[in-house]
Amino acid sequence: MMIKRRAYTILPYRFMRFGKDILLVNEAGEFIFMSENDFVKLRTYQLDIKDETFLNLKNKHIVADTDPTLPIYLLATKYRTKKSYLNDFTALHIFIISLRCNQKCRYCQASSEDETRTDYDMSIKTAKKCVDMVFKSPSPNIKIEFQGGESFLNFETVKFVVQYAKQLNGAYQKNLEFVICTNLLGLNEEILNYLEEHKICVSTSLDGPRNLHDPNRMTRKGTGTYDMVRKNIQIAQDKLGIERVSALMVTTRDNVDKLNDVVAEYINQRFHSIFVRTIHPFGRAVKEKLGYDVETFVKNYKNTLDYIIRLNLDGVSFSEQYATIILKKILTPFATGFVDLQSPAGTGISCAVYGYNGDVFVSDEARMLSKMGDNRFLMGNVHKNKYQEIFNGKVIRETIDNSCVENMPLCSECAFQMYCGADPVRNYSVRGDLIGHRPTSEFHQINYLIIRHLMELIKQNDADIMNIFWSWITNRSIEEIRRSKRG
Amino acid sequence: MIDGNKIVIKIDLAIYARIAALKTCYVFQDKCHTSLEPESESIFKVTLTPKKESLSLPEIEKEFMDELIDQQIRVENDKLFSDIRKMIVEQAFKPISFAELKTKIRK
Numbered sequence: 001m002m003i004k005r006r007a008y009t010i011l012p013y014r015f016m017r018f019g020k021d022i023l024l025v026n027e028a029g030e031f032i033f034m035s036e037n038d039f040v041k042l043r044t045y046q047l048d049i050k051d052e053t054f055l056n057l058k059n060k061h062i063v064a065d066t067d068p069t070l071p072i073y074l075l076a077t078k079y080r081t082k083k084s085y086l087n088d089f090t091a092l093h094i095f096i097i098s099l100r101c102n103q104k105c106r107y108c109q110a111s112s113e114d115e116t117r118t119d120y121d122m123s124i125k126t127a128k129k130c131v132d133m134v135f136k137s138p139s140p141n142i143k144i145e146f147q148g149g150e151s152f153l154n155f156e157t158v159k160f161v162v163q164y165a166k167q168l169n170g171a172y173q174k175n176l177e178f179v180i181c182t183n184l185l186g187l188n189e190e191i192l193n194y195l196e197e198h199k200i201c202v203s204t205s206l207d208g209p210r211n212l213h214d215p216n217r218m219t220r221k222g223t224g225t226y227d228m229v230r231k232n233i234q235i236a237q238d239k240l241g242i243e244r245v246s247a248l249m250v251t252t253r254d255n256v257d258k259l260n261d262v263v264a265e266y267i268n269q270r271f272h273s274i275f276v277r278t279i280h281p282f283g284r285a286v287k288e289k290l291g292y293d294v295e296t297f298v299k300n301y302k303n304t305l306d307y308i309i310r311l312n313l314d315g316v317s318f319s320e321q322y323a324t325i326i327l328k329k330i331l332t333p334f335a336t337g338f339v340d341l342q343s344p345a346g347t348g349i350s351c352a353v354y355g356y357n358g359d360v361f362v363s364d365e366a367r368m369l370s371k372m373g374d375n376r377f378l379m380g381n382v383h384k385n386k387y388q389e390i391f392n393g394k395v396i397r398e399t400i401d402n403s404c405v406e407n408m409p410l411c412s413e414c415a416f417q418m419y420c421g422a423d424p425v426r427n428y429s430v431r432g433d434l435i436g437h438r439p440t441s442e443f444h445q446i447n448y449l450i451i452r453h454l455m456e457l458i459k460q461n462d463a464d465i466m467n468i469f470w471s472w473i474t475n476r477s478i479e480e481i482r483r484s485k486r487g
Numbered sequence: 488m489i490d491g492n493k494i495v496i497k498i499d500l501a502i503y504a505r506i507a508a509l510k511t512c513y514v515f516q517d518k519c520h521t522s523l524e525p526e527s528e529s530i531f532k533v534t535l536t537p538k539k540e541s542l543s544l545p546e547i548e549k550e551f552m553d554e555l556i557d558q559q560i561r562v563e564n565d566k567l568f569s570d571i572r573k574m575i576v577e578q579a580f581k582p583i584s585f586a587e588l589k590t591k592i593r594k
Contacts, residue, residue, distance in 0.1 A: 413565075439515070440517050
C-alpha cells in the first residue's frame with residue numbers, strides 16, 4: 001500500500017475556543033482565528049495548501065509546506081525578541097529611601113513608620129553600597145526608583161544617590177533614569193528645582209475625586225490629602241512637563257464600581273492615561289478588608305475600558321495602561337518590560353528592591369512579606385553579600401525556576417501564555433508555595449479574563465477600536481494612526 | 488451522568504489519555520470538588536460536586552466533556568511539538584560562535 005505523503009508540516013501552536021471559532025497562537029505570540037471546521041481540517045492534514053486559511057497559517061508559521069527549518073529559525077528569532085527583557089538583567093532598581101511617611105493610607109502595603117522615626121531612613125553609607133550594587137548589573141538600561149514610606153522625607157539621600165549614580169555612570173555609560181514615587185505633600189521649590197535639573201520623573205498617587213481619594217489617603221492626623229495633592233500635581237506638571245508626572249491608583253471595594261469617576265478625575269488633572277490596578281493582598285489592605293471578588297473587578301474593569309474607548313471615539317486621547325501592555329504583547333513582536341507579566345517572572349531578574357537597611361528583595365511584595373516576618377524572598381544584604389551571592393544565589397534561582405509559565409500547570413498549554421506571566425511571591429503569600437493554584441488564583445483569573453476580553457475586541461476587528469488600540473500602543477494620536485494607514 | 492447533586496463521568500482510557508483527564512479535573516477545581524478513581528483498567532471515574540448550588544449540573548457536565556476533548560488534543564499536540572519547541576528555545580538563546588559570525592559577515 002502506498003502511503004500518501006502529507007502536504008504540510010504542522011508547527012507548534014496553542015489553542016483556545018472563542019465561541020464557534022478557535023484561537024491559535026504560535027510560539028512567538030502571533031495569532032489567528034479560524035473556524036472549528038478549518039481547525040479539524042488543519043489537524044487531519046486536509047487543508048488545501050492553496051487555500052487562504054492555509055496561507056494565513058503559513059504566514060504565522062503554524063504550517064509549512066516546504067522544509068520547516070526556515071520557519072523554525074524565524075520563530076526562534078521572534079521568540080528571542082519577545083523575551084528580550086532577559087537581556088536587561090536587572091534594569092529596575094527600587095530604593096526604599098525611608099519607611100517614614102506623613103500619610104497613613106488604608107491599603108498601605110509598605111507598613112510605613114511615623115515621621116519622627118529617622119532610624120528607618122536609608123543612610124548615605126547604605127545608599128552608596130546600593131548604588132555600587134546597581135552598577136554591577138550587566139543591563140545597559142538602569143532605572144533607579146525611589147520609594148518609601150515617603151521619599152521626600154529623606155531627600156538628602158535621594159540627592160546623594162542621584163549624584164553618585166551619575167558619577168559612576170560616567171564610566172559605565174548606561175541609559176540611566178530616575179523616578180521618584182511620592183505623595184507630593186512635601187513638595188517645595190528646592191525639591192522641584194532639583195527634580196527638574198536632574199530630569200527625575202514623578203510618580204504620585206491619586207485615587208480619584210475627593211470623595212474617593214480622601215477616605216483612602218489620609219495624613220497621620222486623619223485629614224484628607226486631595227486638595228494638597230491636586231495642587232502639587234499641577235505645580236509639578238507645570239514645572240517638569242505633563243509627561244514627566246504620572247499617577248497611580250489602587251482599586252478598593254470603595255471605588256471598584258466608580259472607576260469612571262476616577263478616569264474623569266485623571267482627565268481633569270491632565271493625565272493621558274490611567275493604570276487600573278488591583279489591590280495587593282499585603283499590609284493594611286488585608287486588615288482593612290478592602291478587596292473584592294474577581295467577577296466584580298473584571299466587570300467594572302470592562303465597563304471602564306469601554307468608557308475610555310468611548311472617550312477616545314469622542315476625541316479625548318486617553319489610555320488604560322494595563323490594556324496597553326497586554327495589547328502590545330498581543331499585537332506587536334516586542335517585549336513590554338512590564339515585570340508583573342513576564343515568564344520567568346521579573347522578580348530579581350528585571351527588578352530588585354533595596355530596603356532602607358540594605359536588604360535586597362526580589363520585589364516590593366517580597367519586602368512586605370519580610371516586614372510581616374517572612375524572609376523567604378530576601379536575596380541578601382548590600383553590606384554583607386557580594387553581587388554574585390545576591391543575584392546568582394539560591395533565592396533568585398529558585399524563584400525564577402518556579403515562575404516559568406511554560407511549565408506551570410494550566411499555563412503550559414494556555415493560548416495566552418506569551419501574553420501572561422507568573423507571580424511567585426503572590427502565589428507564596430496566598431498558597432504557601434511558589435507555583436500556586438491556577439484554578440483558584442485571583443491573579444490568574446483576572447489576567448485570563450482581561451486578556452480574553454481584549455482578544456474578543458481584537459477579533460471583532462472594529463476599525464475605530466483598532467485605531468484606538470494602536471494609538472495606545474504607539475503613543476500617537478488616533479488621527480496619526482488613521483493617516484499612517486491611509487499611507 | 489447526574490446523580491443527585493453530583494456529576495459522575497466515566498472516561499474511556501482507550502479514547503482519552505489519563506493525563507488529559509487529570510488536566511481537565513484540574514481546570515474544574517474552581518467550580519467543583521473532584522474525586523477520581525479507577526473503575527477498571529480502561530475506565531477512569533470522575534465525580535464532580537459543584538462548590539455552589541447555583542451552578543447548573545448539565546452545563547458543567549457539557550463543559551467538562553468539551554474541555555476533555557481540548558485537553559486530549561493538547562496532549563497529542565505536546566507529543567507532536569515538544570521537540571520542535573525545545574529546538575526553538577535552544578536556537579533563540581544559542582550564542583553565536585565566532586566562526587558562525589564570520590560566515591554571516593561574509594554573506
